[in-house]
Amino acid sequence: MLKGNKYGIHRVIEPQxxxxxxxxxxxxxxxxxxxxxxxxDVISLNIDSASFTQIEEACDKDIEKIGKMILDIVNERGxxxxxxxxxxxxxxxxxxxxxxxxxxxIQVGDKIASLVSLSxxxxxxxxxxxxHPEIDRVDIEGQAVLFESxxxxxxxxxxxxxxxxxxxDVAGAPAQTAKLVQSGQSVLVLGGAGKSGxxxxxxxxxxxGPTGKVVAMDYSKDGVEELKRxxxxxxxxxxxxxxxxxxLDKALELNDGKEYDVSICCVNVNNCEMSAILPVxxxxxxxxxxxxxxFTKAALGAExxxxxxxxxxxxxxxxxxxxxxxxxxxxxxxIREVFEKKYV
Amino acid sequence: MLKGNKYGIHRVIEPQxxxxxxxxxxxxxxxxxxxxxxxxDVISLNIDSASFTQIEEACDKDIEKIGKMILDIVNERGxxxxxxxxxxxxxxxxxxxxxxxxxxxIQVGDKIASLVSLSxxxxxxxxxxxxHPEIDRVDIEGQAVLFESxxxxxxxxxxxxxxxxxxxDVAGAPAQTAKLVQSGQSVLVLGGAGKSGxxxxxxxxxxxGPTGKVVAMDYSKDGVEELKRxxxxxxxxxxxxxxxxxxLDKALELNDGKEYDVSICCVNVNNCEMSAILPVxxxxxxxxxxxxxxFTKAALGAExxxxxxxxxxxxxxxxxxxxxxxxxxxxxxxIREVFEKKYV
Numbered sequence: 001m002l003k004g005n006k007y008g009i010h011r012v013i014e015p016q017x018x019x020x021x022x023x024x025x026x027x028x029x030x031x032x033x034x035x036x037x038x039x040x041d042v043i044s045l046n047i048d049s050a051s052f053t054q055i056e057e058a059c060d061k062d063i064e065k066i067g068k069m070i071l072d073i074v075n076e077r078g079x080x081x082x083x084x085x086x087x088x089x090x091x092x093x094x095x096x097x098x099x100x101x102x103x104x105x106i107q108v109g110d111k112i113a114s115l116v117s118l119s120x121x122x123x124x125x126x127x128x129x130x131x132h133p134e135i136d137r138v139d140i141e142g143q144a145v146l147f148e149s150x151x152x153x154x155x156x157x158x159x160x161x162x163x164x165x166x167x168x169d170v171a172g173a174p175a176q177t178a179k180l181v182q183s184g185q186s187v188l189v190l191g192g193a194g195k196s197g198x199x200x201x202x203x204x205x206x207x208x209g210p211t212g213k214v215v216a217m218d219y220s221k222d223g224v225e226e227l228k229r230x231x232x233x234x235x236x237x238x239x240x241x242x243x244x245x246x247x248l249d250k251a252l253e254l255n256d257g258k259e260y261d262v263s264i265c266c267v268n269v270n271n272c273e274m275s276a277i278l279p280v281x282x283x284x285x286x287x288x289x290x291x292x293x294x295f296t297k298a299a300l301g302a303e304x305x306x307x308x309x310x311x312x313x314x315x316x317x318x319x320x321x322x323x324x325x326x327x328x329x330x331x332x333x334x335i336r337e338v339f340e341k342k343y344v
Numbered sequence: 345m346l347k348g349n350k351y352g353i354h355r356v357i358e359p360q361x362x363x364x365x366x367x368x369x370x371x372x373x374x375x376x377x378x379x380x381x382x383x384x385d386v387i388s389l390n391i392d393s394a395s396f397t398q399i400e401e402a403c404d405k406d407i408e409k410i411g412k413m414i415l416d417i418v419n420e421r422g423x424x425x426x427x428x429x430x431x432x433x434x435x436x437x438x439x440x441x442x443x444x445x446x447x448x449x450i451q452v453g454d455k456i457a458s459l460v461s462l463s464x465x466x467x468x469x470x471x472x473x474x475x476h477p478e479i480d481r482v483d484i485e486g487q488a489v490l491f492e493s494x495x496x497x498x499x500x501x502x503x504x505x506x507x508x509x510x511x512x513d514v515a516g517a518p519a520q521t522a523k524l525v526q527s528g529q530s531v532l533v534l535g536g537a538g539k540s541g542x543x544x545x546x547x548x549x550x551x552x553g554p555t556g557k558v559v560a561m562d563y564s565k566d567g568v569e570e571l572k573r574x575x576x577x578x579x580x581x582x583x584x585x586x587x588x589x590x591x592l593d594k595a596l597e598l599n600d601g602k603e604y605d606v607s608i609c610c611v612n613v614n615n616c617e618m619s620a621i622l623p624v625x626x627x628x629x630x631x632x633x634x635x636x637x638x639f640t641k642a643a644l645g646a647e648x649x650x651x652x653x654x655x656x657x658x659x660x661x662x663x664x665x666x667x668x669x670x671x672x673x674x675x676x677x678x679i680r681e682v683f684e685k686k687y688v
Contacts (some may be wrong), residue, residue, distance in 0.1 A: 007622070007649050009589055017587035019618050021648050022641060119640075120648040149356040149649045171648065243361040246354055274363060278351065282663070288639070293633070295639040295657060303516065303660030304365055304464050305351050306493040311657035313632070313639060316647030 021120035040093035088119030175321035191267035192216025193223025352491035365464035384437035404505030485539035519665035535611035536560030537567025
C-alpha cells in the first residue's frame with residue numbers, strides 16, 4: 001500500500017508544489033487508500049461562518065440554491081473551500097478506515113470531529129440531506145480524508161454531539177486567549193456575544209482575575225444584555241465594529257479612559273480592523289480571530305495611526321485546544337445553555 | 345486654539361464614523377490650525393506605484409492630463425488617494441507649523457518625509473511644478489497636515505535624500521526583526537535579497553549572534569550569491585516561496601534537519617504563507633512582512649498542518665523604526681551600495 005505525504009501533498013492536483021489548502025483542486029477519490037490516512041463517513045459539515053454568510057447572500061437565502069452552490073464547490077475543488085472567502089469549516093463523521101502506518105488512539109467506528117479546516121480536506125459529497133442555516137450546518141452523505149498531520153477529536157461521551165461540535169468549531173479562540181491574556185490585564189472583546197466571542201470572554205475573565213477588566217462589544221443589543229446577565233464580562237456595550245470611532249469612544253469610556261492591553265476580534269464582517277487596533281495601548285496586542293480580517297488593512301491601518309502593537313493572526317490550533325474548549329462548556333452552565341439554544 | 349482628535353477624525357467630512365483613510369472626503373483647509381497638528385509646505389509627492397500607473401494609463405501618459413487628474417483628485421477628496429486603487433504614497437516637505445500641544449523633536453524649517461500614507465493625509469495643492477513619471481514623483485507647491493498619531497522622519501543630513509527615502513520605505517521590517525529575534529535562535533528569511541529582506545537579514549545576523557543561525561532564501565540566483573558575498577546570512581538557497589514543499593526540504597537541510605525558531609517572510613507574491621509556516625518548530629514564530637500575505641491562508645494553513653506557532657502581522661511601524669533602518673544603511677557599506685544601485 002502507498003504511503004502518502006505527512007501534510008497530504010500527494011492529493012494535490014493543481015497547482016503542484018503547494019499544500020492542499022492553497023490548491024485549486026485536490027483529489028477526493030477515496031477508492032485510493034494510503035497507509036497514513038484516515039477516511040471518515042461524513043455525517044455533517046459545519047461551514048465556517050464567513051463562508052456560509054457569503055454563500056447565503058449569493059443565493060438570496062434560497063435553501064436549494066445554497067445546496068447546489070455547496071455541491072458545485074465540492075465537485076469543482078474536491079473540498080468545501082469557499083472560493084470568495086477562502087475559508088472552510090469542519091466535519092463530523094465516523095471513522096471507516098485507519099491506515100496501518102498511523103499511531104492513533106481512535107478506532108474504526110469512532111465518531112470524531114475534524115479539527116482541520118474543510119478548506120484543505122479532501123471531501124466527496126454524495127447527497128445533501130438537510131441544511132440548517134441558523135447554525136451554518138449541512139447534513140450530508142459522503143466521505144472525507146484526514147492526513148497524518150491532521151487534527152481531530154473523538155467526540156466526548158459526557159456531552160451531546162452537536163454541542164461538542166459547536167464548541168470544537170471555535171476551539172482555537174478560547175485556547176489562544178488562555179495563552180495570551182495575563183492576570184490584571186484589560187481586555188476588549190469585539191463580537192463578544194457570538195459563538196467564539198462568548199468562550200473568549202469567559203476565558204479572558206478567568207485569566208485577568210480580580211485585578212483585570214474584560215469589556216465586550218457586540219452589534220446586537222440582546223447580545224450585550226446576555227453577556228452582562230451571564231457575567232461573562234465586567235462591562236459590555238453595543239456598537240458596530242465597522243465604525244471604529246464609535247467603538248473607540250465607547251470602549252475607552254468603559255475602561256476609565258485608558259487604552260487596553262489586549263483586544264480580541266471575533267466579528268465576522270469586513271472592515272473591523274481599526275476597531276480592534278485603535279483602543280489598544282502602545283506595546284499591547286491585537287488578536288484577530290475573525291476570518292474576515294484583511295491582512296493589509298490591519299498592517300497599513302496600525303501604521304497609519306502609529307500604533308506600536310503586536311497583531312496576531314488567530315491560529316485555529318494550539319496544543320490541547322479541544323480540551324480547553326470542551327472544559328469551558330462543562331464548567332459554565334450558562335454558556336452551555338446558550339450554545340444548546342443557538343448553535344445546536 | 346482647538347485641539348483635534350489624535351487620529352485626525354476631526355478632519356473627516358464624509359462619511360462620518362470612519363478614519364481619514366476610509367473617508368471619501370476630508371478637510372484640507374489649512375487656515376484652520378489645531379494645537380496637535382503639524383503643517384508642512386510640501387516639496388514633492390511620491391505617488392504609490394499602483395496609483396501612478398493607473399493615473400498614467402487613464403491619461404494616455406499625457407503629462408498635462410496627469411497633472412489635471414491629480415489636481416482633480418486632491419480638490420475632490422482633500423487628499424491624494426487614488427479612487428481606483430485606494431492607495432496613496434508619501435510626501436517630502438518642510439515643517440511650517442507645529443501645534444503647541446505636541447511633544448516632538450522636530451522644528452519649524454526641518455525637512456521631513458511623511459511615513460503615513462497620502463491616502464489619509466489632508467493635502468492642498470496650489471500648483472504642480474513638475475511631474476517625473478520615471479520615479480512616480482510630483483513636485484508641487486502646497487501644504488499637508490500630520491495628525492498627532494502620524495509618523496514622519498526628519499531627513500538625515502549625512503545620507504542622500506533618495507537613499508534615505510528608499511530605506512525608510514521598508515523601515516518596519518528590520519525594526520520588527522530587532523524586537524523579535526533573540527540570541528542563539530535559528531532564523532529563516534524568505535525573500536532575503538529584496539529591499540526589506542536584506543535589511544532583515546542584516547538585523548537578524550546581529551541579533552542571533554555567534555550561537556545562532558540565519559538562513560536566507562531568494563527566488564533569484566544572483567540574489568542568493570549576493571547575500572552570501574555580502575555576509576548577510578550563514579547560508580542561502582534558491583527556491584520559489586510559492587512552492588512550500590521545496591522550500592521546506594531545502595530549509596531544513598541547511599539547518600541540520602531541524603525546524604526553525606523564527607521565519608520572516610518578505611516575499612511580495614501570493615501563496616507564500618506555507619513556505620513560512622512549515623519550516624518553523626512548534627512554539628516558534630512566523631513574522632509576515634509581505635503585503636501579499638493572505639490572513640485566511642495563514643490562519644487556516646497553520647491549523648491545517650497542526651502547527652502550534654505564533655503568526656504576526658507585520659506592523660509597518662514600531663518605535664524608532666526610522667532610526668534603526670537608517671543606522672543599518674550607515675553601518676553596512678555593502679547594503680548601502682546595493683540600495684544606491686537598485687533603489688535610488
